[in-house]
Every structure is written in structure tokens, then in C-alpha cells.
Amino acid sequence: SPSDPDLVERARAAKEKLGDKVFVLGHHYQRDEVIQFADVTGDSFKLARDAAARPEAEYIVFCGVHFMAESADILTGDDQKVVLPDLAAGCSMADMATAEQVAECWDVLTEAGIAEQVVPVSYMNSSADIKAFTGKHGGTICTSSNAKKALEWAFEQGEKVLFLPDQHLGRNTAVRDMGMTLEDCVLYNPHKPNGGLTAEELRAAKMILWRGHCSVHGRFSLESVRDVRERIPGVNVLVHPECKHEVVAAADYVGSTEYIIKALEAAPAGSKWAIGTELNLVRRLANRFAPEGKEIVFLDKTVCFCSTMNRIDLPHLVWTLESLAEGNLVNRIEVDKETEAFAKLALERMLALP
Numbered sequence: 001s002p003s004d005p006d007l008v009e010r011a012r013a014a015k016e017k018l019g020d021k022v023f024v025l026g027h028h029y030q031r032d033e034v035i036q037f038a039d040v041t042g043d044s045f046k047l048a049r050d051a052a053a054r055p056e057a058e059y060i061v062f063c064g065v066h067f068m069a070e071s072a073d074i075l076t077g078d079d080q081k082v083v084l085p086d087l088a089a090g091c092s093m094a095d096m097a098t099a100e101q102v103a104e105c106w107d108v109l110t111e112a113g114i115a116e117q118v119v120p121v122s123y124m125n126s127s128a129d130i131k132a133f134t135g136k137h138g139g140t141i142c143t144s145s146n147a148k149k150a151l152e153w154a155f156e157q158g159e160k161v162l163f164l165p166d167q168h169l170g171r172n173t174a175v176r177d178m179g180m181t182l183e184d185c186v187l188y189n190p191h192k193p194n195g196g197l198t199a200e201e202l203r204a205a206k207m208i209l210w211r212g213h214c215s216v217h218g219r220f221s222l223e224s225v226r227d228v229r230e231r232i233p234g235v236n237v238l239v240h241p242e243c244k245h246e247v248v249a250a251a252d253y254v255g256s257t258e259y260i261i262k263a264l265e266a267a268p269a270g271s272k273w274a275i276g277t278e279l280n281l282v283r284r285l286a287n288r289f290a291p292e293g294k295e296i297v298f299l300d301k302t303v304c305f306c307s308t309m310n311r312i313d314l315p316h317l318v319w320t321l322e323s324l325a326e327g328n329l330v331n332r333i334e335v336d337k338e339t340e341a342f343a344k345l346a347l348e349r350m351l352a353l354p
């Protein structure tokens with residue numbers, strides 16, 4: 001069971017045996033039973049930076065999803081090993097853009113005569129292949145906490161942006177932060193010939209949004225915002241920018257997981273909050289801030305955990321730490337050298353954003 005004291009003790013003992021050789025990173029969407037063993041917790045941006053700042057750790061155990069572990073491998077030294085406790089912890093959004101599809105998209109942009117004006121900006125939630133494509137074509141990576149800065153940078157480099165793979169983060173940032181309109185954005189559908197767009201539509205667009213989304217955040221609806229405002233007068237609605245544009249437009253505050261935590265830390269006692277992001281995090285925050293008199297509810301009860309984030313559980317973490325402590329390197333995530341070189345270029349552009 002999750003709170004099995006025997007497993008807790010085994011995880012503690014294995015971690016103690018490994019000492020400074022292991023560094024455990026935990027994304028905010030991880031289960032409590034896992035988070036308790038994280039040396040640092042953070043949003044995707046903070047974790048990428050923290051992973052790179054631990055050159056002395058031989059093993060980086062990444063409690064998060066596959067693309068995060070890949071990014072950590074890209075940003076850490078060759079002798080450091082990044083380990084994902086369950087190899088099935090992927091991300092459905094990252095899977096929505098494959099290298100083949102993106103190469104085909106670039107051909108479509110080239111045929112429309114606009115490829116030279118286009119700067120790719122890829123969300124962290126993408127495979128190392130997509131990050132390498134981005135680096136190769138002069139683009140940058142972004143996360144939900146620096147998407148605005150990434151777009152500002154990109155529009156200094158070129159006239160148009162190809163935003164991969166989360167249409168919602170791309171659209172929300174363009175409209176909320178960059179003064180663009182919905183008409184400045186077009187949706188590229190990788191399952192249709194030419195992305196389902198004419199060359200004229202591509203030439204007129206400023207933002208070419210890839211048709212990807214998060215299966216968790218995509219389920220929050222405008223109705224859930226209206227319902228919670230009716231149910232809880234005076235409630236502050238705070239959502240993640242992976243939510244649909246209409247949800248973000250109806251919310252009071254929008255930001256990354258780290259932003260959400262900071263906002264609640266700063267919130268006055270007696271304030272009420274409805275949060276639109278993954279359930280493990282919302283529950284943890286509700287429990288943490290209840291004693292301070294802050295009422296925190298989940299924006300929509302029909303939305304559930306991120307199933308892939310949840311694959312990392314205490315049994316997987318125990319198995320991973322015990323294996324490493326016994327000298328067995330398990331579940332290593334290793335990006336090949338060529339992909340790594342270009343992906344690193346894109347990630348370093350992100351880390352260099354002002």
C-alpha cells in the first residue's frame with residue numbers, strides 16, 4: 001500500500017546508503033508517497049535547472065515523466081546517469097508530435113515559402129527529437145513559466161512562430177501576453193494533408209500552433225469555472241496555461257505549477273481558491289494550507305490524476321533506489337549524442353532567456 005511503513009523504511013535506507021551519489025528530483029504532480037523522498041521539487045523549468053546544477057551526483061532519479069528525464073540527461077554530464085523509476089511514465093501530449101510529423105510540417109512551411117521566417121518554439125513537454133529539431137532550426141524550448149519570454153525572443157529572431165506541441169499554451173501565451181488575436185493563430189493538424197491549412201492561411205498567420213493538448217488540463221471547461229463561482233462566492237480561479245483558452249480567459253490567475261504554489265503561499269487567510277491543475281498537487285496544497293484558513297478546492301471533480309505521472313509510485317521508487325544501491329543501473333534514460341547536441345542548443349537558449 002502507498003503508506004506501507006516497510007516500503008517507506010526501505011526507500012529511506014536505500015537512499016541513505018547511496019548518500020551524495022543520488023539526487024532525487026520530484027515534479028509537483030508526483031504522489032505524496034514519492035514527493036517525501038525528493039531532494040528538490042519543482043515545475044519543469046526549475047527541475048531542468050536543478051538537474052544541471054548537481055554535477056557531483058552519479059545518479060539523477062527523476063520522479064516525473066519521460067521528457068523531463070530526457071531533458072535532464074541532455075543537461076547533465078556524460079558520466080551522470082538519469083533514471084526514470086517507471087519507463088512507462090510518458091506524456092500523452094509529448095507523444096502528439098513525432099519527429100516524422102514535424103519534419104513533414106517543415107516541408108509544408110517550406111513549400112508555402114515561409115520556412116525562413118518561422119522560428120520553432122517547443123514546449124518542454126516534447127521528445128528529445130522534437131527538441132533537436134527545434135535547436136537545428138534556430139528555435140528555443142519553453143516551459144509554462146517562461147513561454148512569454150520565449151515568444152518575445154522568438155519574434156526578435158523571425159516573423160512567425162511554430163509552437164509545438166501544446167496548442168493551448170501557445171494560444172494562451174500569444175493572446176494573453178503578446179497582444180495577438182485568435183485570428184493571428186492557425187492550427188496545424190498533423191493528421192491532415194498540409195496540416196489542414198492552405199498556403200495563404202500559413203502566410204497570414206503569426207502563430208502556427210501544433211494540434212496537441214494535455215489530456216488532463218484539456219478536461220477543465222468553462223462550465224467548471226462558472227459552477228465554482230456560483231458555488232463559492234468570492235472564489236479566486238487559478239489555472240495552468242495548458243487549459244483551453246476559454247478556461248484561461250475566464251480565470252483570475254494563470255501560471256505554472258510553481259506559480260500556483262507561490263500564489264497560494266502569498267494568499268491571505270480566509271481566501272478561497274479553485275485550482276485547475278493536476279489532482280495530486282491540488283490535494284497536497286489543500287491539505288497544506290487548510291490550517292492557515294485558506295480554502296482550496298479542485299476546479300472540476302470529473303478531472304483526475306495524470307495517469308502517467310502517477311505511474312511513479314513508492315514500490316517503483318524503492319525498487320529503483322535499492323537497485324542503484326546494489327550497483328544495478330536500471331531504467332536509464334539516455335539520449336543519443338547527435339540528438340543531444342541539437343536538443344541541448346535549444347534547451348540552452350531557454351536557460352539563457354532573460
Ligand code: 13P
Nearest residue numbers: 043044045143144256257
Ligand atoms: P509545469 O510544472 O512546468 O507547470 O508543467 C506542468 C506539466 O504538465 C508537466 O507535465
Ligand code: SF4
Nearest residue numbers: 091092093214216306
Ligand atoms: Fe503530460 Fe498533461 Fe501529464 Fe503533464 S499533466 S505529463 S502535459 S499528460
